[in-house]
Amino acid sequence: xxxxxxxxxxxxxxxxxxxxxxxxxxxxxxxxxxxxxxxxxxxxxxxxxxxxxxxxxxxxxxxxxxxxxxxxxxxxxxxxxxxxxxxxxxxxxxxxxxxxxxxxxxxxxxxxxxxxxxxxxxxxxxxxxxxxxxxxxxxxxxxxxxxxxxxxxxxxxxxxxxxxxxxxxxxxxxxxxxxxxxxxxxxxxxxxxxxxxxxxxxxxxxxxxxxxxxxxxxxxxxxxxxxxxxxxxxxxxxxxxxxxxxxxxxxxxxxxxxxxxxxxxxxxxxxxxxxxx
Amino acid sequence: xxxxxxxxxxxxxxxxxxxxxxxxxxxxxxxxxxxxxxxxxxxxxxxxxxxxxxxxxxxxxxxxxxxxxxxxxxxxxxxxxxxxxxxxxxxxxxxxxxxxxxxxxxxxxxxxxxxxxxxxxxxxxxxxxxxxxxxxxxxxxxxxxxxxxxxxxxxxxxxxxxxxxxxxxxxxxxxxxxxxxxxxxxxxxxxxxxxxxxxxxxxxxxxxxxxxxxxxxxxxxxxxxxxxxxxxxxxxxxxxxxxxxxxxxxxxxxxxxxxxxxxxxxxxxxxxxxxxx
Numbered sequence: 001x002x003x004x005x006x007x008x009x010x011x012x013x014x015x016x017x018x019x020x021x022x023x024x025x026x027x028x029x030x031x032x033x034x035x036x037x038x039x040x041x042x043x044x045x046x047x048x049x050x051x052x053x054x055x056x057x058x059x060x061x062x063x064x065x066x067x068x069x070x071x072x073x074x075x076x077x078x079x080x081x082x083x084x085x086x087x088x089x090x091x092x093x094x095x096x097x098x099x100x101x102x103x104x105x106x107x108x109x110x111x112x113x114x115x116x117x118x119x120x121x122x123x124x125x126x127x128x129x130x131x132x133x134x135x136x137x138x139x140x141x142x143x144x145x146x147x148x149x150x151x152x153x154x155x156x157x158x159x160x161x162x163x164x165x166x167x168x169x170x171x172x173x174x175x176x177x178x179x180x181x182x183x184x185x186x187x188x189x190x191x192x193x194x195x196x197x198x199x200x201x202x203x204x205x206x207x208x209x210x211x212x213x214x215x216x217x218x219x220x221x222x223x224x225x226x227x228x229x230x231x232x233x234x235x236x237x238x239x240x241x242x243x244x245x246x247x248x249x250x251x252x253x254x255x256x257x258x259x260x261x262x263x264x265x266x267x268x269x270x271x272x273x274x275x276x277x
Numbered sequence: 278x279x280x281x282x283x284x285x286x287x288x289x290x291x292x293x294x295x296x297x298x299x300x301x302x303x304x305x306x307x308x309x310x311x312x313x314x315x316x317x318x319x320x321x322x323x324x325x326x327x328x329x330x331x332x333x334x335x336x337x338x339x340x341x342x343x344x345x346x347x348x349x350x351x352x353x354x355x356x357x358x359x360x361x362x363x364x365x366x367x368x369x370x371x372x373x374x375x376x377x378x379x380x381x382x383x384x385x386x387x388x389x390x391x392x393x394x395x396x397x398x399x400x401x402x403x404x405x406x407x408x409x410x411x412x413x414x415x416x417x418x419x420x421x422x423x424x425x426x427x428x429x430x431x432x433x434x435x436x437x438x439x440x441x442x443x444x445x446x447x448x449x450x451x452x453x454x455x456x457x458x459x460x461x462x463x464x465x466x467x468x469x470x471x472x473x474x475x476x477x478x479x480x481x482x483x484x485x486x487x488x489x490x491x492x493x494x495x496x497x498x499x500x501x502x503x504x505x506x507x508x509x510x511x512x513x514x515x516x517x518x519x520x521x522x523x524x525x526x527x528x529x530x531x532x533x534x535x536x537x538x539x540x541x542x543x544x545x546x547x548x549x550x551x552x553x554x
Contacts, residue, residue: 112490148425151462152488152492153490161465186425186435188438213389229389229430
């Protein structure tokens with residue numbers, strides 16, 4: 001059963017990358033002006049001011065931080081490369097604490113030329129290594145399976161099932177899954193895996209956008225909800241049936257949208273969210 | 278274990294679409310000149326002369342036809358649309374007979390806006406409907422799972438597992454799978470599924486190319502073998518361990534390669550095949 005229609009934006013959080021032309025300050029100002037309750041902060045907009053200043057600005061705004069995006073990138077060609085990634089992951093957990101983000105989203109990584117089984121093993125090992133710090137700081141680690149078209153160079157974790165297997169192996173309340181419709185909508189096992197994630201308390205995040213027909217670019221041609229073919233309300237129904245009550249996060253990379261009026265885009269996102277999700 | 282290195286081109290067949298600028302006549306002339314044994318014929322190059330004339334030209338050439346590509350496209354918005362597709366599929370089986378192709382490759386189809394479960398049901402029903410004619414004419418139907426990035430509009434069958442489930446349901450010696458590395462290389466279950474297909478005698482075809490890092494276009498930026506990240510020899514090892522002894526078919530859609538000298542490209546394909554597959 002599709003979920004019933006959304007009647008308000010009380011669970012809507014927008015990823016700052018959705019408004020790539022904006023600084024964190026601009027995102028905070030415009031999302032607040034639109035009376036949006038949540039924000040998902042990307043690290044590129046933290047960098048210019050640093051996490052402590054960003055944290056203060058976010059607290060002052062009253063916006064709630066849904067998550068910090070992104071870290072991970074565990075596989076590396078040699079131990080020093082992997083250690084560098086791990087240092088960065090620890091910094092991300094520090095940053096999440098400083099901006100009161102309850103979780104970090106893991107883009108797990110892949111290295112062209114490295115075999116996928118090797119990359120997948122390094123990912124499991126890396127998450128296991130990061131978990132104690134995450135538990136200590138009470139920051140959730142949300143494994144985001146990426147679409148198989150990113151398996152070569154962005155993430156060797158490409159299905160909900162793979163993410164579930166890592167969660168089951170680590171069996172920590174701090175390790176779960178970020179389910180982004182863009183990456184997983186095609187998966188014949190999606191409904192089953194969402195249900196399992198609910199049962200296993202690992203459904204940490206839910207990301208919304210749409211899959212454009214035709215997609216013109218592998219990375220930056222995501223659609224605004226309703227501009228594509230993903231059955232958004234159906235999937236939200238599965239997610240809510242699985243017990244998820246967290247943020248509905250809008251994450252859209254779109255060269256086309258970034259070229260348009262960004263303030264008006266905040267309005268269009270809200271309308272699309274209410275109409276199509 | 279990766280397969281041992283190929284030492285000759287005795288199992289190499291090239292898809293005519295790999296040389297898109299060429300007519301069937303040019304493909305036949307140049308593949309024959311290169312002493313290649315096999316050819317996989319796309320229907321677009323049959324159309325100008327018709328299958329009977331093409332069949333004669335192919336027989337005269339001595340080239341063996343690995344397969345006819347492609348038909349399928351089962352889902353349709355209404356019964357007349359599906360009936361039209363079925364008529365075309367029957368014609369494809371006639372054409373395969375006329376050019377002595379032992380199989381047709383099924384691109385199963387998807388309709389933007391139709392739910393994937395509906396499309397998948399129509400695909401199963403469509404293959405079931407086509408199977409008796411295929412059996413009568415002794416033409417194999419090879420289900421080709423397409424990469425998940427094509428789920429919206431080209432094929433709702435996106436994994437070897439889905440293809441296997443259709444094969445198991447129909448349980449016909451005339452229904453099997455075309456395994457194209459481009460579509461399935463990322464799948465964590467690939468080795469298992471190839472083994473199962475071997476056990477179930479459904480591994481009908483094996484297609485080669487490579488996945489470019491970065492891929493610049495969703496459709497026409499496939500790589501020549503060695504120009505990407507797919508572990509071709511490892512996958513060929515799995516396929517041969519599963520008992521496959523058929524053609525190694527090279528199928529590359531590449532705007533970049535199509536713009537270059539096509540005769541010289543035949544040579545480069547052979548070198549890449551021997552070096553990387």
